[in-house]
Amino acid sequence: xxxxxxxxxxxxxxxxxxxxxxxxxxxxxxxxxxxxxxxxxxxxxxxxxxxxxxxxxxxxxxxxxxxxxxxxxxxxxxxxxxxxxxxxxxxxxxxxxxxxxxxxxxxxxxxxxxxxxxxxxxxxxxxxxxxxxxxxxxxxxxxxxxxxxxxxxxxxxxxxxxxxxxxxxxxxxxxxxxxxxxxxxxxxxxxxxxxxxxxxxxxxxxxxxxxxxxxxxxxxxxxxxxxxxxxxxxxxxxxxxxxxxxxxxxxxxxxxxxxxxxxxxxxxxxxxxxxxxxxxxx
Numbered sequence: 310x311x312x313x314x315x316x317x318x319x320x321x322x323x324x325x326x327x328x329x330x331x332x333x334x335x336x337x338x339x340x341x342x343x344x345x346x347x348x349x350x351x352x353x354x355x356x357x358x359x360x361x362x363x364x365x366x367x368x369x370x371x372x373x374x375x376x377x378x379x380x381x382x383x384x385x386x387x388x389x390x391x392x393x394x395x396x397x398x399x400x401x402x403x404x405x406x407x408x409x410x411x412x413x414x415x416x417x418x419x420x421x422x423x424x425x426x427x428x429x430x431x432x433x434x435x436x437x438x439x440x441x442x443x444x445x446x447x448x449x450x451x452x453x454x455x456x457x458x459x460x461x462x463x464x465x466x467x468x469x470x471x472x473x474x475x476x477x478x479x480x481x482x483x484x485x486x487x488x489x490x491x492x493x494x495x496x497x498x499x500x501x502x503x504x505x506x507x508x509x510x511x512x513x514x515x516x517x518x519x520x521x522x523x524x525x526x527x528x529x530x531x532x533x534x535x536x537x538x539x540x541x542x543x544x545x546x547x548x549x550x551x552x553x554x555x556x557x558x559x560x561x562x563x564x565x566x567x568x569x570x571x572x573x574x575x576x577x578x579x580x581x582x583x584x585x586x587x588x589x590x591x
Contacts, residue, residue, distance in 0.1 A: 406497035410555035417562040453483035505545020
């Protein structure tokens, strides 16, 4: 910038000195005004040059912002480059799979209770002979553990084999409810990379078609088809990995609830057995 100012000032001064004075009796005020005009002209040129440089800098900054627009912008660009047809199918698999995962996580989270506290309350009421009170507690508590306890207490007046059979049967029903929708999640986990591989094959076919039409193997032609193929594969694998993480988290919750159900069933059977033995002795 300093060099540019010096060059413009030197050029203006040279042009001023190069002008001949035709009148020897030139007014001093005219000379002073001419000299003052030089910085003004130079200032205008400097302002225009400065604005020109600012425009170039702004263009460079805009280009850098478009290139380095963050992860969101890069994903959007790659999504468009990866063929909208197959990328839309992969995105649909991600959305549906995440919807099922969120639904299962909410259901399983609401199904979790303090099973030990519930069983302690039920055991106290059964030991005191208040079967109706124990049923009321189980009926007012959410979750499969409370449902299994309620089902066992419903048959507490029958023999132990019947009570055990009813608890096991109802436990199988509750386990099926916990695993509902998991098969669809596994389906989307398998579909996402398959769609990516399908896009890879189609991208290779497109590359060979372009090579055949051009009649020459050009790196540019091959690279375009290969780029589409690899982008679809990458996104398909990413979707499968995301859904797999959520699926494993869901499986861990199901295993935890299943172990709670089994432990609760054993504890309830022991409580009912003690209640029946006490009734026989009385």
